[in-house]
Amino acid sequence: MTLAAALASLLACGLAALCALWLASLRLRDASIVDVWWGPGFAVLATLAGALSGATAPRSALLLALVWLWGLRLGIHLFRRNRGRGEDPRYAAMRRRHGDRFARTSLVTVFGLQAVLQWFVALPLLVAILRPGARPLGALDALGGALFAIGLGFEAVGDAQLARFRADPQSAGRVLDTGLWRYTRHPNYFGDSLAWWGLFAIASATPFGVFTLASPLAMTFLLLRVSGVPILERSLVRTRPGYRDYVERTSAFLPRPPRRRSG
Numbered sequence: 001m002t003l004a005a006a007l008a009s010l011l012a013c014g015l016a017a018l019c020a021l022w023l024a025s026l027r028l029r030d031a032s033i034v035d036v037w038w039g040p041g042f043a044v045l046a047t048l049a050g051a052l053s054g055a056t057a058p059r060s061a062l063l064l065a066l067v068w069l070w071g072l073r074l075g076i077h078l079f080r081r082n083r084g085r086g087e088d089p090r091y092a093a094m095r096r097r098h099g100d101r102f103a104r105t106s107l108v109t110v111f112g113l114q115a116v117l118q119w120f121v122a123l124p125l126l127v128a129i130l131r132p133g134a135r136p137l138g139a140l141d142a143l144g145g146a147l148f149a150i151g152l153g154f155e156a157v158g159d160a161q162l163a164r165f166r167a168d169p170q171s172a173g174r175v176l177d178t179g180l181w182r183y184t185r186h187p188n189y190f191g192d193s194l195a196w197w198g199l200f201a202i203a204s205a206t207p208f209g210v211f212t213l214a215s216p217l218a219m220t221f222l223l224l225r226v227s228g229v230p231i232l233e234r235s236l237v238r239t240r241p242g243y244r245d246y247v248e249r250t251s252a253f254l255p256r257p258p259r260r261r262s263g
Contacts, residue, residue, distance in 0.1 A: 022110075030086070040071045046068075049130050053132070058137055059202065062141065067125055141202050162181070183255035
């Protein structure tokens with residue numbers, strides 16, 4: 001099977017999986033399940049790529065192990081966070097806005113779009129696993145593994161610190177500005193992006209991996225400009241009185257010491 005045909009097959013599998021998830025969301029009246037699938041979905045696509053190629057190369061095994069570690073952690077975290085909370089306000093508002101048209105609208109703009117984005121962002125993994133080449137593990141793999149480990153650490157620690165903060169009744173109405181959150185307003189998003197740059201670094205050691213640069217760029221752009229920072233911060237500015245001050249002194253993405261306030 002050619003590389004293009006294999007990638008097309010994986011896109012079809014991703015669309016089929018999200019279509020099945022869409023049907024489940026209609027029965028549950030909860031489109032939020034699409035968020036829980038985001039992480040594990042990458043691992044499933046990578047595993048299917050491994051099944052198509054045999055995935056016997058050490059680099060393929062490394063990529064599969066890392067993406068399963070990342071995907072399961074994120075999926076379990078989101079499942080625990082969302083359990084018992086009902087539908088995410090974003091989807092609930094969309095449901096009210098579209099009324100009877102919500103089912104078919106969500107199929108395209110939520111589930112279908114996520115399937116395509118997931119496949120596109122996963123391209124470094126898929127291409128590297130499908131065409132691993134014969135190059136042994138080396139410096140790029142070590143660099144990628146280090147970036148991935150740091151990114152995963154930022155994600156996991158940042159999420160744990162936020163969960164602990166939210167569970168404390170004394171935190172109501174306050175802004176989390178300690179731990180990793182002292183140095184970046186979104187340590188989990190920064191970690192997510194860094195982990196994917198690490199996976200790209202490993203994939204770039206394969207014959208065609210370097211040509212998938214647009215994928216980590218797209219992931220970072222989505223987090224910074226589309227579905228990550230902007231949506232969350234619009235809500236926080238409205239609901240947290242001290243958030244504007246936090247924005248003024250704290251980096252949005254890249255960790256650095258907080259700015260000193262003049263006067």
